[in-house]
Amino acid sequence: MPKTETILSTKSLHYFLQLIDTMNYTQAAQILGITQPALTQQIKKIEHAIGTPLFGQMGKKLYLTEAGKQLQTGAIKLLGTVNSVVSDIQEFTQEDKGHIAIGVLESVNSDILRHFLVKFNQKFPDITINVSYYNRKDLWYNLDNNLIDLALLYVPETTKKSQANIQNQYEQMKIVQDKLTILTHDNQAEVGKAYPVSKFLGKKWVLYPDDFYLTQLLKGKLGSKLNTRNGLKVPLTFTSTQQLVATAQETKYDTVVSDSYFQLHKNEITLTPVFLKGVQKFSISFIYRKGKKDVPRIKNFLVELKNFLS
Known part of the structure; x- marks a missing residue:
């Protein structure tokens, strides 16, 4: 098979991008529904065709080489073009x-x-x-x-x-x-009531990472108070809402979720749901x-x- 056909195979590029998403051969193979050896072989074929490694390894962690980064950019553009053409036909x-x-x-x-x-x-x-x-x-x-x-x-x-x-x-x-809902351990808080920022200063939180929208909303409201001694203290962060709530309930930390999530799971949540005054609706x-x-x-x-x- 010519080298270009090996590299430009949509299946090969799909496998390559999936491995980048997980940086783990086992997880990527499971998502793709193939065996780990089959995925490894496919990646090695691409590397052999272009004559240079796409991935390096530091300890147990994979990382993209410069060649891998270049191929990633090209693969995304190529698959985007293919998808666009298929979409136009359909x-x-x-x-x-x-x-x-x-x-x-x-x-x-x-x-x-x-x-x-x-x-x-x-x-x-x-x-x-x-x-x-x-x-x-x-x-x-x-x-x-x-x-x-x-x-x-x-x-x-x-x-x-x-x-x-x-x-x-x-x-x-x-x-x-939707709106931002605070789940708090404060026994004096009334369900569904909106409170000012001062009510929550000095507390510890378990939150989404900084680049998540709900965390940005909360921090945006805290404003100048964010970096004060009584500002936001976040010992733990999770990307999973389920883990966020479970951790908040196992600790004394407060957390934030969307109101739509709370309404669907309120029978499982023991914390008190309240709101923050003046937070932007979404x-x-x-x-x-x-x-x-x-x-x-x-x-x-x-x-x-x-x-x-x-």
């Missing part, structure tokens, strides 16, 4: 066939989406759907490069200049209006490129979702 096919790629922000509660997808799949079994979870930066990158069709994420209710990009290039379908919304609704399967998906929500 625009002329029926609304009940094809593939839909959905990206979901890591911290977004996607239970409603999962329930809908079960119903949608039963009604349209010939439409395949792939759901992947990303941080905000990677989610927008995949949306910008047409690697996903729809992105589910938090969107502030008040539109600022920095969000003009959403209005100009994308359309939005609001799924549910929605969980689908964002997609303008023109995506011209694709029959995407239009059909959005119509069915709207009917499901109503």
